[in-house]
Amino acid sequence: MSKNKRKKQRLKTALILLIILFILAGLGGMLLVSHRNKVAKEQRKQAAIAALESIPEVTATPMATATPIPTAMPTPSVTPIPTILPSFDPESYRGTWYSTDGLTTINIYEISLDSVSFTYKRVNGKNSSLFAEADVTAEVAGNATQFYLKDSEGNKAKGEFVFDKSGKLYVKVKTYKRADGSKTYPKTESIMTREEPMESTPAAEQEFSYDESGDNVYGIPYGEEETYYAE
The missing domain is CATH 1.20.5 (Single alpha-helices involved in coiled-coils or other helix-helix interfaces)
Structure with a gap:
């Protein structure tokens, strides 16, 4: 190679x-x-x-079970027991009342435990065509009311009602200032009734003694009633 x-x-x-x-x-x-x-x-x-x-072991927290919310049951309201009973039943006194002598007629057209409204009519016992009347509103205290009135004749009077729990109506009205020339004036003292008397008693009771010197026939000095009676 x-x-x-x-x-x-x-x-x-x-x-x-x-x-x-x-x-x-x-x-x-x-x-x-x-x-x-x-x-x-x-x-x-x-x-x-x-x-x-290296991650620490976490214990699982059990899920909270929802507790059902109880449905509120309405509590029936308890009617409070009155500690003081009403003095009287106003509705049982509504309407027309007559005096036992048949000369006074009272028509209660509005009444409550606080006040009463009524018409007062007095007929002359000797002449039924003569009469005096008034419209009155007064306060009620307990089972009674006191009032002043001035009637259609110009007479001035003081009165009081007592509403008995048994349903009776006691009325007392007296004139303390009589108008000049008036032949009929308020004068009633009676337990009233719902039944109109068939005949009225001759009214000798219309005789009236009035002391002009005192102006105090009903125990009320004249002049103080001006804010009380209803025209």
């Missing part, structure tokens, strides 16, 4: 070796990189496992 041929053969062999070495170096590098990736991946895995294990 010639010298040149042997030289070429050695170069070729050296080149093949270099190529093999280069391939091996590349494979080695690739294996090294793959190994490093595996190691890094394993490290990350171990770190993650360690992190999970």
Whole structure:
């Protein structure tokens, strides 16, 4: 074999070796990189496992069971028992009342435990065409009322009603200032009745003694009644 041929053969062999070495170096590098990736991946895995294990175990809190809210039952209101009974039943006194002598008629058209409104009419016992009347509103206190009135004749009188619990009506009315020329004037003292008397008693009781010097026939000084009687 010639010298040149042997030289070429050695170069070729050296080149093949270099190529093999280069391939091996590349494979080695690739294996090294793959190994490093595996190691890094394993490290990350171990770190993650360690992190999970380091988290404290939490005991699950049982969910609260909703307790049903009881439906409120309405409590029936108890009617309070009055400590003081009404003095009388106002409605039982509404309407027309007559005196026992048949000369006085009282029509109660409005009444309560606080006030009473009524008309008062007095007929002359000797001449039934003559009469005096008045419209009165007065306060009620307990089972009684007191009032002043001035009738259609100009007479001035004081009166009082008593509303008995049994349903009876007591009336007392007296004139304390008689108008000039008046032939009929308020004068009643009677337990009133719902039934109109068939005949009226001749009224000798219309005789009236009036002391002009005292102006105090009913125990009331004249002048004080002005704010009490109803026109």
